[in-house]
Amino acid sequence: MIKPLRFWSTLVISVALSLSTFAQADDVKNHRPNNGPLVAKYRQTLLNRFLTYTTYNSQSSNDQDITPEQIETANKLYKEIKQFGFPTTLTEHYYIYVEVPSNVSYPTPVLGFSSHYDTTPDVAGQNIKANVILKYNGEPIVLKNGHVLDFNSDPYLQQMIGKTIITSDGTTMLSGDDKAGVSIMVTLLQTLAENPSIKHGKVQVVITPNEDVGRSADYIEETPYRPDIAYDFDGKVNGEVTVGNFNAEKVIYRVKGVNGHQSHAAENGYRNAWAPACELGAACAKEEWLPNKSTGTQGYAELHHMNMVNGQMSEAELDFRLRSFRQSEIDQWKEYAQKQANQIARKYDVQIERQVFKQYQNVAENIHPQARALANSALIRAGVTPRFQEERAGTTASMLMLKLGNGAYTIFTGQQNAHNFTEWLSEEDMFKSYWVALNMVDEAVALRQPDTPALQLPVERRLHPAEK
Ligand SMILES: [Zn+2]
Structure with a gap:
């Protein structure tokens, strides 16, 4: 049996995270660095940030336009993000928009990232106490109230042996959906702020409320969020990229x-x-x-x-x-x-x-022609095998698609078993997802558009495989 460490005691433990993956060779074909040494510096920051966010109560509600808990969380995130010095807006509907201005002299496509800070009202989600399990040994994980995580219920756990995973204590969900995505987003902004030598085009970030009650697109605004190529950070297993939906x-x-x-x-x-x-x-x-x-x-x-x-x-x-x-x-x-x-x-x-x-729209019906290749390259450069898949449901991106008319792919974040007392997170997958996001930034800046204003890039309807 695993005796999970308590969150606060874990924060002071220096996590022995595997460094082997950082030593990968640079992307020879593209002559671009794989960002390994840079992202390694932020790995612990990312985990600490995630653990802090799990303590923020942010459940949405089917009966309220916005909950007091969401307002409090939005205010905290806004204050934190504003410190990075990029134009940041908190709207009256508690959407957070950040715009990272381009630092290159030529036009590039505008890159967009989205995630949501609310958590589901369907499972207990106040006063979450995260448990960090270092070097998971493969034994069943026994949580409070009789909840158990093991290989039967979660075959993916078998791949976590020796790695760091995070669970709740069993009395609540963990809220990795989508605090993992928010942690990735904020750490990416921190990375760009602290490393001005990273070349990037314009990057727009939106962090929304009310996703888990199906209303994340209700008050999205086009002026602060109108990317050419967009990705939603709210997916699950390492490598998964959702490229189509109902x-x-x-x-x-x-x-x-x-x-x-x-x-x-x-x-x-x-x-x-x-x-x-x-x-x-x-x-x-x-x-x-x-x-x-x-x-x-x-x-x-x-x-x-x-x-x-x-x-x-x-x-x-x-x-x-x-x-x-x-x-x-x-x-x-x-x-x-x-x-x-x-x-x-x-x-x-x-x-x-x-x-x-x-209700929602297939993101594949209007997606930037470079979105897939860009994601593919960003994943491979982070040592991740891309697994493009179709979702027989809707995604946040599909709700944004209906509102904005442009599709986005959904990227894995490491969250598992969302909306459950046995929800857990793979620290390594979350880290890889952050790495992918940073790679996307320099993939996008490489898509020079010398003669085309970024907002008028051609967007073609991607044919579904079955239509070809
Ligand atoms: Zn979500």
Whole structure:
């Protein structure tokens, strides 16, 4: 059994972090340094910063625009970041924007990084006490309240033997989602501030509230955050880069019959909504659209729920959820469903109204042509094997995509088991992610755009593999 060290006692222990990875040869092909010696200097700072942030209460809430805990955290982060001397803004909606001005004389694409400081309201998340486990020995980790982390529940732990991992004490989550991303962002800003010899183009950072309640894009502003190439730091395992996700729409059909007494329907025109609603639901349940067998990049359409409105038999609501990597499939479904709705409305002499809500968008539908190559190179130079993947869900980047119209890839940060008492963090993965971010800065500055103003760089729609 592991007896986890308490956080405060750990802070004074000099962590014996492996230095072997820093000795990698420079990127010979690109004649660029791999930043190893520089990032090594900030490894302990990054870990200490993360541990400090875990003590900040920052849970968001489904019922509040912003929670007092988020306000307090935003203020602390703003104060800390402002010290680095870059233009920093804390907005009335508690978004933090930082703009690092370019220090080269030629135009380069604007690089953007995002992360979120709020934590989920779904798991206890106040007064978090992080446990640092140095040189993990592979034994099951027993936390308070009977929570156990072991190879069965977390096969990835097997790769952590001998490394540093951080857990909660079991009474709360850890809040690595997304304090890892925020720690990476702030340490990157510190690195750029303290090392003016690093050449970089314009870098924009946004740290948002309310991500874990699905509202991180609600008050995002284009003026302070309009990057050409953007990455969201909120992913999980070492090497993972999320390059695509579902488009998501919610379609509500409201079937409106006529109120009256059933016994005299022939005379008073009473129309029940039940039969037309069921018929519409059934018509839209084509087998190839059901989620039942949907895998990979195959989308689905699902009747999420159907109910009678206000207990009235004359009014019914059908709530459909559409998910697809290709917007064209969603559009086809909507066209088909609308035809059915029109026919059914005529048949039953009822009204059928539709409302469409766009929820999030596939980042691959509008991504900078260099975004993938840049990420690939930044990972490889940090000694990380890139694993590009598609997510059968939404990401923060996909919510920003809907609002800003530009996609971003989601980069791993080392967080594991988010929204759980057994949440944990790989210190090495978080460090590698920070290293990747710094590499991205000098990858972007190498993309010289001598004749093109940065904001007018061509952006092409990346075809999904299945469309090629
Ligand atoms: Zn997150």
